[in-house]
Amino acid sequence: MTPLQNPSDIKEYYQDAEVVGDYLRRRTTQPLGAIMHREQVAFLNAVIAERAPRRLLEVAPGPARLSAELRPVPMAVAAEFSPGMIATARARVRQAGLPWSFVRADAFSLPLAADTFDLAFTLRFVRHFSLEDRARLYGEFRRVLRPGGALILDAQNLAVRDAGHVQRHAVYDELYTPESLARELEQHGFRLARLQGVITHHHLQ
Numbered sequence: 001m002t003p004l005q006n007p008s009d010i011k012e013y014y015q016d017a018e019v020v021g022d023y024l025r026r027r028t029t030q031p032l033g034a035i036m037h038r039e040q041v042a043f044l045n046a047v048i049a050e051r052a053p054r055r056l057l058e059v060a061p062g063p064a065r066l067s068a069e070l071r072p073v074p075m076a077v078a079a080e081f082s083p084g085m086i087a088t089a090r091a092r093v094r095q096a097g098l099p100w101s102f103v104r105a106d107a108f109s110l111p112l113a114a115d116t117f118d119l120a121f122t123l124r125f126v127r128h129f130s131l132e133d134r135a136r137l138y139g140e141f142r143r144v145l146r147p148g149g150a151l152i153l154d155a156q157n158l159a160v161r162d163a164g165h166v167q168r169h170a171v172y173d174e175l176y177t178p179e180s181l182a183r184e185l186e187q188h189g190f191r192l193a194r195l196q197g198v199i200t201h202h203h204l205q
Contacts, residue, residue: 005130005172007108032199039198040123040154041069047152048073053118057144059107059137060125064089068096079105079112108136112144120145121152127174131184134174138188151190154198155181 048056048071061067061078062085070076078100080086086102093100105111107125126137141151158175176184182192 003172055117057117057120059122064092068092076100078102114143115146123154142189
């Protein structure tokens, strides 16, 4: 099976009812997924506490795996394409008492005003695409972030992923070294300010 990398194919994949229904179980209850989820939430909450954003954006939140566990901010917006994911996400943030707003949106053309957000984040998303498509996503983040705003994203480490990793998964993952990640971000208008490992003993999986 060739991993999905085309934006339209990935959109279709994440609208599948089975994928939507199984997403949280796979990401939060399996041992490695649970560790990663906990560390990601802790990192995001630490950055929110440090930067105190007034306006926060998450792109491709899925079923609010992260959004439902984050510190409240004055305005939080989530942009997601899958209706099934949005329905689950709305229920989860409502249960958590968090005032997130959801918009159904194509991440490559966000229906959001320029220079709006202080902080944006997206996990398990940008790395799924080709460099050409990643460049388009970086452009949208630059557009909606205000001057001095920050972007948080995740990256898979080439040093701890074997050569067959990408081929074993339904959706493509770009693999990086710290140097190649910093170079890619700089080429698309960002400066790498912080790099933090999440799973630091991946070989034990």
